[in-house]
Amino acid sequence: MINQLEKQIGDYRQWREQIAAAIADYRDWLDLAGASDALQDLRLYDMAESVKHDRLVLAFVAEFARGKTETINALFFSDYKTRLLPCDAGRTTMCPTEIFWDANEEPYVKLLPIETRKNDDSIALLKRTPAAWTKLRLDTSSADAMQQAFHALVQQKEVSLDEARALGLWDDQDVMMVQSMQSKGKVDVPLWRHALINFPHPLLKSGLVILDTPGLNTLGTEPELTINIIPSAHAVIFLLATDTGVTKSDMTIWTSFIRDRTSRKLAVLNKIDILWDDLKSPQEVQEMIQSQIESTARQLSIPAGDVFAISAQKALLARVRGDAALLAKSGIDKLEQTLAQNVIAGKHAILRGTILAETGNMVKSSRKTFQQRVAASRAQLAELNALRGKNRDVVQKLLDKVSADRRVYEESIRTYTQSNQKVTQMGEVLMQQLSINRLDQMLDASREEIGDSWTTHGLNRSMKRLILQTTELAEGITRQGLEIKQLGDELYQLFHTRHGFEARTPPRLDMTGFHQSMQALVRTTDEFCDDPLNVVTEKHFLIRKFFFSLVAQARAVFEVAHHDVNLWLKGLLAPLKLQIAEHKTQLDKRTEALMNVHENLDSLQKSIAEVETQYATLQSQSAALDQILLKLMKASQTGAVAPEAAIAATEGPDLGMAPLLA
Structure with missing residues (x-):
């Protein structure tokens, strides 16, 4: 029984494969057309890989005994006709658990001992340390064997x-x-701190990742969950119980870890079967359920449409038995529909926009380069045809003109080389400011600011200092970026004026995302330090953990900024470099053809034939590129503009090329 959620995730996987195939076709085209650039090729490869292996993370968060793990069983693992993940009374997941599929490894359950909490290593770092984990093989051919392996998730000592x-x-x-x-x-404490399950389920193979988090106590003692792991999820499903309503601990989880930490969140009222009453009409029961939904929505301050009432236990039972009526009554279909239509579609739109923004720009740039080639080839063909019946003096005049063009070009190249060296030097200085060494210096200063007391006051003060430093850093980098951009502007204008290159204005270096990400860490710190429980109690252990979670997040922010600034620097003059190389190639071809004709007028027809062949080849390559762009845009279209119209709108006249989509 394929539900809408399964279908949508499967469609999403197929769509990603189409995008990756279009990118692969473009890489092949660049190689065959002799237009491949090592940096661009590497970037295209990285994009294709990221699209193919893109993951959709759904985080399930709840206090204990809300039926969270049962909901996961009902949504994703009912095909096994049993309760796969442990969720019996008093036996529920005790540690955060990530469930995914990595085809490079065999199925397994990896468990991180609780003792690793005694050091300051983050979970992210420990994931890259295989020796830190206890690994169990997962026999996916046996539901009983899998249940036994998953039993480790509930172990305590x-x-x-x-x-x-x-x-x-x-x-x-x-x-x-x-x-x-x-x-x-x-x-009693959990035996394990964190669990990783590599499981070849069809939905997981399609890129779904499920994050199962235990209750308030675990969330409160693992800051990395609340600072990084949960906020990075594409949607958070918050489980509540119909029989308890929104309790005080539920509200603490909501306000402290979900409400302001993620943009897409759904509340699920589980166990509605306790409201099923044979002495009440179906309408009366539905009115009771709707009343619960509206009350929950008011308490959480979210739209009633984002609150769902289900019975996970009955949904699982219905799917095990194939009972369609019970499944409909369980209410899980509506939740699946929303996850399919809103959450997955939203992730789809984000990735689609990214691909259009970067890959689309690359393809458009290639089209413009080929327009330049075609225009030059056509001009050369016209020039040679005009020499029919002319003498060597006419050819010599054209050679003199080409030589003059080359002298102007070489003068421009000297200017370009000098400015490019300056851009490179300024870029190296800029990149050093975003190095991990620079961050470590700032973090060491923040650590000294806290001292040995590890109080909320010291933590808040040190983070304020760190953010002040990073704000000044972002402002300084932005100023340097403007200076580098000005050099780029001048070079583009020089070649446009002297050689008719495309007039381009390179983008500004935008440090807004870096600044906002660091500011978000301050807000997270403020929320932690303003929590009355943390203010009253000197939780040295928790504050240390919180600080080192912030450190890990700051490192991630710096790594992203370093990557983005590096891409900006490399892309600043990349289009100009391509045009320069193309211009030199055309100058060389034009000079060679004219010299051949000057030496032997009888070779004119041969030169014309060669240029005609080149012209036809260029037109064929352009048509192939248009088909790749069409394929990419069909896979990436939003539905607002037909792909053919979108291609036509990407640039100006085609400079006499054959019809693009003929």
């Missing part, structure tokens, strides 16, 4: 008070912990 404190898991406000310590002298 008893530890002393000192050990619980060393792990940062003791909370003297937790009534159950206090009672356990009083009665047994020990407390």
Whole structure:
């Protein structure tokens, strides 16, 4: 039984494959046309790979006993006709769990020991440290074997008070912990800190990643979850229980970890089957459910259309039994429909826009280069045809003109070389400011600002200082970027004026994203430090963890900025370099043809035939490029403009080329 969610994710995978194929065709075309550039080829390869392996992350967040894991079973794993992930009473996921598919490795369950909390290494870093994990093989041919392997997710162990404190898991406000310590002298803690499941499910193969997070206690003690992992999800599904409504701990999770941390969030009221009453009419039951939905929407301050009422247990049972009526009554279809139509479609639109913005611009640039080639070839053909019946003096005059053009070109090249060297030097200085070494210096200063006390006050003060430094850094880089851009503007204008190159204005270096990302870390810090519980209690362990999570996030922001600025620098003069190379090639061809004719007027017809062949080849290559652009735009179109019209709108006249789409 293929539901709409499965179909949409499958369609999304096929669409990504179409985009990747179009990019591969473009790379092949560049190679065959002799227009390949190493930097551009590498970038196209990276884009094709990122499209093929793009992932859609759905994070499921809830307090304990809300039916979160059962919902995951019902949505994604009902084909196994059993409850695959453990979610019996008192047996629910104890550690954050990521479920995905990596074809480069065998199916497995990897478990990160809880003891790794004693050091300052982030989960992201530990993911790159295989020796830190306990690995279990996953026998996907047996549902029983998989259930047994997944049982590890619920494992706990008893530890002393000192050990619980060393792990940062003791909370003297937790009534159950206090009672356990009083009665047994020990407390239960999860055996594992984090779990990774590599599982060859069709939806996971299509790029879906499921993040299953435990309750409030885990969210509160793993800042990396709340700072990075959950906010990076493409949608957060927040589970509530119909029988409890929105509890105080539910509201804490919502306000602290979801409400302002992600743009796409859905609330799911689970266990609506407790409202099913044979003594009430279906309409009365539906009115009760709708009342619960509206009440939940008001409490969370979200549209009622983003609240869904389901029974995950009945949905799973219905799919195991093939009971269509029970499945419809469970309400899960509506949730699946929204995930399919809104969340996946939204991710689709983001990726589509990125591909159109970058790959489309590359293809358009190639078209313009070929227009230049065709125009030059046609002009050369006209020049040679005009020599029919002429003497050597006429040919010599044309050679003199070409020589004059070459002298002007060589003078322009000297200017270009000098300016390009200056751009390179300024770019190196600019890139050094975004180096990890520079960030480490700022982070060391922030760490010294906190000192040894690890208080919320020290944390807040140090982060404010860090953001002030990065703000000044962004402003300085922006100013340097404008200076570099001005040099680029002058070069483009020089070649436009002297040689008729396309008039271009390279884009400005925009550091807005870098600045906003760093500012977001300040807001996250403010929220953490303003939390009354964190202000009142000197949670040294938690504050250290929070700080190092911020450090990991700051590193990621710097890496993105470093990558983006590097691309901007490399792309600043790239179109001009292509036009210069093309111009030199055409000058050389024109000179060679005229010299051959000057030496032997009888070779004129041969030269004309050669140029005619070149002209026909260029037209054929242009037509092939247009088909690639059409394929790319058909796969990437928004539906607002027909692909043919979009191609026609990408640039001006075709300089006499054959009809593009004939």
